[in-house]
Amino acid sequence: LPAAWQCPYLNVFKHFRVEEWKRSAREGDVIALTDTKLKGRVYRIRGSIPASSYLQLPRTGTQSLGLVGRYLYLLFRPMPRKHFVVHLDVATQENQVVRISFSTIFKEFKATATWLQFPFLFEDSAGDGTARSDLGAAAPTVTRWTCLLLDLPSILSLHLHRCYSHLKSIRLCSNLLVKNLCTSDLVFDPGTTFSEAHRAELAGHGVAPMPREMAFPVPKGKKWHDLYDFIRFPPEGSKVPYDSIRKRCPHPVAGGKVENHSPGCATSGGMPWLFQKSLTGSSCHPGGQLPENTQPVTLTKAVHDQLPLIHQTTSPKAVSAPW
Numbered sequence: 001l002p003a004a005w006q007c008p009y010l011n012v013f014k015h016f017r018v019e020e021w022k023r024s025a026r027e028g029d030v031i032a033l034t035d036t037k038l039k040g041r042v043y044r045i046r047g048s049i050p051a052s053s054y055l056q057l058p059r060t061g062t063q064s065l066g067l068v069g070r071y072l073y074l075l076f077r078p079m080p081r082k083h084f085v086v087h088l089d090v091a092t093q094e095n096q097v098v099r100i101s102f103s104t105i106f107k108e109f110k111a112t113a114t115w116l117q118f119p120f121l122f123e124d125s126a127g128d129g130t131a132r133s134d135l136g137a138a139a140p141t142v143t144r145w146t147c148l149l150l151d152l153p154s155i156l157s158l159h160l161h162r163c164y165s166h167l168k169s170i171r172l173c174s175n176l177l178v179k180n181l182c183t184s185d186l187v188f189d190p191g192t193t194f195s196e197a198h199r200a201e202l203a204g205h206g207v208a209p210m211p212r213e214m215a216f217p218v219p220k221g222k223k224w225h226d227l228y229d230f231i232r233f234p235p236e237g238s239k240v241p242y243d244s245i246r247k248r249c250p251h252p253v254a255g256g257k258v259e260n261h262s263p264g265c266a267t268s269g270g271m272p273w274l275f276q277k278s279l280t281g282s283s284c285h286p287g288g289q290l291p292e293n294t295q296p297v298t299l300t301k302a303v304h305d306q307l308p309l310i311h312q313t314t315s316p317k318a319v320s321a322p323w
Contacts, residue, residue: 057171083138
């Protein structure tokens with residue numbers, strides 16, 4: 001389990017007080033503004049060259065975030081017709097630092113012992129029912145706020161056969177709007193409310209509603225998945241390769257509604273990601289779960305007992321950051 005100050009989840013921007021720029025850094029065109037749809041503060045990272053404008057945590061490369069939660073949630077929106085890049089530096093249990101990057105700029109998956117580069121693709125449905133995607137293409141004209149869930153131990157185990165230790169640093173490069181990040185050992189369903197989760201007894205399936213301070217607002221009478229996108233990587237479906245992060249572009253259908261069923265995404269019709277996949281013989285992280293055989297997710301009693309804490313304040317005031 002994560003350290004006590006990171007349970008049951010950690011609101012990264014809040015804990016490290018990003019707005020003060022003392023434990024975080026910014027370069028280029030990075031500003032805080034109010035997003036009318038989310039009704040709150042977001043950070044706009046903009047620039048003609050992605051590497052020239054970025055938001056970075058922690059402030060310097062000699063420091064470490066020390067975040068040990070299995071899942072990283074990134075709440076962001078790509079800027080229309082622009083490229084973006086995200087870098088995550090993670091440490092293995094062998095004290096090896098590995099950079100995990102994903103970007104619309106990457107035209108192919110590349111892997112070395114210290115760097116994994118994943119193309120971020122926007123898929124467009126073809127008339128024959130298949131999906132087309134252009135490698136290296138910028139974001140489409142219409143983009144939506146997205147919750148991207150990254151299973152960091154699975155990424156390392158699947159591609160490098162390494163055991164995950166902790167997240168060292170994050171660099172968000174242009175062109176993005178970012179609401180927040182959080183880490184946790186829990187799987188959050190952004191489209192489910194606390195009352196719905198209680199009625200459906202989702203805690204028994206290892207699923208919890210998104211903490212309120214991390215959630216996207218949903219107007220009365222609307223559904224989360226009609227307004228936003230959810231992507232989990234690695235995805236569950238065996239038809240989707242694990243060498244890219246894919247997002248289905250929304251398209252109008254009959255009645256003026258938007259259809260958006262993205263590989264690895266929960267849809268308004270259900271929650272296919274209630275199931276994780278397991279790779280036999282893996283013991284790098286709790287459960288050793290990796291894409292292979294579908295199995296229901298279960299929580300240990302210790303994690304199950306932490307679910308009520310989601311209602312409480314994220315980080316204790318008395319505990320300082322590890323650096």
